[in-house]
Amino acid sequence: MPIYEYICKECNHEFIVSLSFHEAEMKPEIKCPHCNSPKVEKKFSVFTAKTSKKS
Ligand SMILES: [Zn+2]
Numbered sequence: 794m795p796i797y798e799y800i801c802k803e804c805n806h807e808f809i810v811s812l813s814f815h816e817a818e819m820k821p822e823i824k825c826p827h828c829n830s831p832k833v834e835k836k837f838s839v840f841t842a843k844t845s846k847k848s
Pocket residue numbers: 801802803804805806825826827828829830
C-alpha cells in the first residue's frame with residue numbers, strides 16, 4: 794500500500810496517509826489531522842513493499 798507523506802501549510806505539521814491505489818485515484822481531500830486544514834502539500838510517496846526487499 795502506498796504511503797503518502799503530507800505537510801500542512803498552516804501549521805507545518807507532517808503526517809502520513811496511506812491510501813489504496815483506488816482511493817488515491819479518487820483524489821480524496823486530505824486534511825491536516827492537527828488543525829484540520831485542507832491546505833496540505835504532498836511531499837513524496839514510498840511503497841512499503843520496497844522496505845521489505847531484503848535478499
Ligand atoms: Zn495543520
